Amino acid sequence: MNEDNRITNKSTKETIIETEVAMGTVHSAAIEPYRVRLFVEDEIVKDAEITIGVNHRGIERIMEGLPVEKANALTEKVCGICSNSHIWNSVMVAEKGLGIEVPDRAQYIRVIMEELERLHSHLLYLAHGNEVLGHETFSMRLFYIRETVMELLRMIGGNRVQYGAPIIGGVRPRCELNAMRIQKLKEGMDFVEEKVLNFADRFVSDPMVMSRITGVGVISQEDAIRLDTSGPTLRATGVARDLRTDMECYDPFEFDIITQDDGDVKSNLLVRVFEVLESVKIIRQAIKDLPPGKITNRSWDMQDTPIIKNRIEVPRGTLYHSYKIDDGRARNVIIRTPSIANIGAMQHACIGYHITDAQLAIVQCDPCFTCTDRAIKIIEL
């Protein structure tokens, strides 16, 4: 009898065939165009493969040979979510190469812009994560908080999405912070802090949500390091690595590096919630000790430089830009966005979980496929 059972069990196992579920390039579950292939056995994902390349527009090619100021402005169009990070890093490359000193006031305004951008990016991530969870009310509440940040960005930068604040040697004159703007920033930060704390309270004490996200899409610390993840996805596995601690412009500010231990969806969401509060802290310090003085240093000369590299911490991880200046023009432009480092983690997080959790496991790594599509060369090691 027992033997018979075993045989039937065995035969049913043999009849389970690995099925391929392909999503994309345009799919209703995946909002951005990319392609996912999930190899499913008995509804459990055995292997996952993410293919990018649909959004490739070749912005490095367009930047090649443009005057450096124009090339810097063009880097904003790499990504609509972290646009300030791109222009900031690109400007920093030129400043590093030409040896330009940036006035303190300009550095503070740049930090304020970057932290506002981190606020809106993290709030968008949380809203999108809740939408994928199926909790539309939380999603709408987070969009409501985010709207305040967008209005602050429009007030300072002049546009809701691409504000173009940094220029070589400082920030644009329209981004000067006067008393009225500082007052509005203060009020905005109070609002954001109150609402985010309220959200965090409700979110953590909701047993339905917590049971859905705890222990799903786990990336262990070893795997996160092996897969070269960066940014909050790495910090959600317990690694205290934040490039902001190495950046000179963040020296005057006190903030904590947020880490969580588990590496699952819950940790990823909570890291972003706490980082929002840290950003509020940094903006408050920056408003309080905003140094007087001019905001643009215009006394510099253009000269040829070798290839200059620069890395900064942006909302999603580490952003890398490099180019050389030749006759006032940008050459050999290379951009590496943080999401490309996290693709390995996205694939890894799907494996071993139910197929319905796959989208959540991908979204927890904060993917931005439109900025990920750079020309890359994969070298087998």
Next chain:
Amino acid sequence: MSLKSYSRARAVHVMLVYTGGCNGCDIEIVNCIFSPKFDAEQYKVFLTWNPREADVLVVTGPVTKHTEKPLKEIYNAIPEPKAVVAAGACALMGGVYKNIHGDIPSEEIAGPVEEVIPVDAKVPGCAVRPEDVLSGVVAALPLLLNAK
């Protein structure tokens, strides 16, 4: 007003397609429907990701070579009557990506949305403002409601 257009006027479903833009316009369009500040749902405009359910197709981005075919298929999958709104500078004229250095066309871009599928309303801006998206969708509505 026929029964069909009566019911359609009470549930306009908008589908959003990304075709390789920078994500700025896309987030603003999702924002203008989800965010309580703009809240298009109060005008009975809903966001959907299913072409069979959609009435209005909102296209963003300069249509890269790889998204040309999916975009045509999505357009064909939407039942008649339908309206297409192209949102953002990239969707209208290819944006900064269409040409590299003057008039040399980029190899990656299949052209603005107009060259791939017929467009009924155009919303300018880089990135589009949520108010403009709402008025663009509203401008396309007569096409749906007056259809027989």
